[in-house]
Amino acid sequence: MPSAVAIYQSNLDQVSEALWRGDVPGILHHIALPNSMLTEDASFIINSSDEMVIVANDFRDHMISVGADGYRRTCISARYVSLRKDLIVGMHETRLRAGDRPFGQPFLNRMTLLHRQGRWQAVLLETSIKNTDLTILSPDLVECQKQALAKLGVSLTRP
Template identity: 40%
Template sequence: MIKAMAFHIYQQNLDVVSRALMAGDLSEMMRHIAIPNMMSTHDTEIVMSSPEELDIVMSDFRAQLLARGVETYTRTCLEADFVAERGDMIAGSHRTVMTGRHGDAITPYLNHSVLMQIDGQWKGIWLQAIMDNTELEILSPDIAAAQAEARRVLDRIRR
């Protein structure tokens, strides 16, 4: 019963954010994605620390999808459960499928994500797409490059 509730909450978040992304509705996304927020792929990671950064990343991603002919963006929960001893946190995995006029516009891929209940609202706090960012540019290349350079500077300072 509790696992089914986690599954439902996770899927509901996926559906709302997917619709908001395709509609370009940042305010709706902001109700379901926490700031700061971390997103990663095999080769890139970024932290969005402001609504403005979220807007840039999501706008870039949406533009990438539209340029590739994506008409539907569907994310389906595969599994989800509450994190042990944390009734305010859900971890799960889902599959992303994007279709265009002639079938899959982009090869479907898997993701892992964590939601947290913040002020009574379930929000995504972390997402990992199981792919390389170079395959789809899920994460804005400019922001990702700037944050990677900042990490390199910090690594040099620590040595």
């Protein structure tokens, strides 16, 4: 059985490369829908490939607007969930870069991967940075979903 760290790092690398190419089908090969994403001050459930296009493009465009031309995500730890060989949880560090140099402060993330349909896909990403500091989630989509869920008495915010 492949190591959890190798699977996790491969997912990080594949998604990162696809994001910078603007390859949403490539991203979706490694990220499941629906997909839950949480920052320190925002949360969003990506339900469709159309929403993924917006989120991925907004994130890449924001990184470019602040002076980054790429980012590197490095697995710190990953493990199979006890008694489940189809679920991996792990932690990674994200570092923006400008050229070959780090750019800004690194931040930590937790991710959950699920093995289904013959591949590992991310189902949950939690990050330690505020969305207002680095736009990971499209603010317009976040607000729209937040308002719609509030009408149902539901909140996705962290406790």
